[in-house]
Amino acid sequence: MAQDGTPRLRTVVTVQHATLSWLREQLATGRLKPGDQVRQEVLAREFGVSVPPMREALKTLEAEGQLVYHPHRGYFVASMSYEELAETYRIRQLLETEAITRSVPLLGAEEVARMREAAQVMEHSHGTADVRAIAEANRVFHFTLFDAAAMPRMADMIRVLWGSTDRYRARYFSTAEHRRRVNREHRQILAAAGQGDAALVAELSHQHRTHSLDALARALEDSTDRSAACG
The missing domain is CATH 1.20.120.530 (GntR ligand-binding domain-like)
Structure with missing residues (x-):
């Protein structure tokens, strides 16, 4: 726990884990909203990682149903259902x-x-x-x-x-x-x-x-x- 009483996040041990955790935060806080297009190159540059770990993180979120993938268009934030x-x-x-x-x-x-x-x-x-x-x-x-x-x-x-x-x-x-x-x-x-x-x-x-x-x-x-x- 931090001194101010806020629980610390679990230690990140891989770039993949860090990237996925960061994307989850963008979704959870509403920075990425339903219907938004998710551009992996832009997000990779923003978070400071290469494209491959960002791409793998996006695939994980797609498998969970948080993102949808449209061929030739890319990833989009899934609607809330x-x-x-x-x-x-x-x-x-x-x-x-x-x-x-x-x-x-x-x-x-x-x-x-x-x-x-x-x-x-x-x-x-x-x-x-x-x-x-x-x-x-x-x-x-x-x-x-x-x-x-x-x-x-x-x-x-x-x-x-x-x-x-x-x-x-x-x-x-x-x-x-x-x-x-x-x-x-x-x-x-x-x-x-x-x-x-x-x-x-x-x-x-x-x-x-x-x-x-x-x-x-x-x-x-x-x-x-x-x-x-x-x-």
């Missing part, structure tokens, strides 16, 4: 419930303390609306639970699903009401985890996902309505 988001959340529910069921009985004081620290960072960042810090602390909070299941392949699958919806998550955290709800729900999950109640942690986590999905459904519907009106 409620159907895609709902399907991803359903798959997450299946995997995360299994991970939580296995992990909660294995949680030690260190894992609970890490979750508490991440929750505190989120609450500290709420007032500044630092979406990047909030999103990173949120990831630490939840993946402390998932990783404790000691099933690394499952945790990696969940990470891929999370990565594919970072754009949606950043949009959710940008609203103060949503941040307050997340902080409140995290405190409830933390209390249940500290008590070793796996069933309650799983249920609270399900409600947590459902609330965010419902809010994003409304936001995406509003965006569609505004676009239609402008058109």
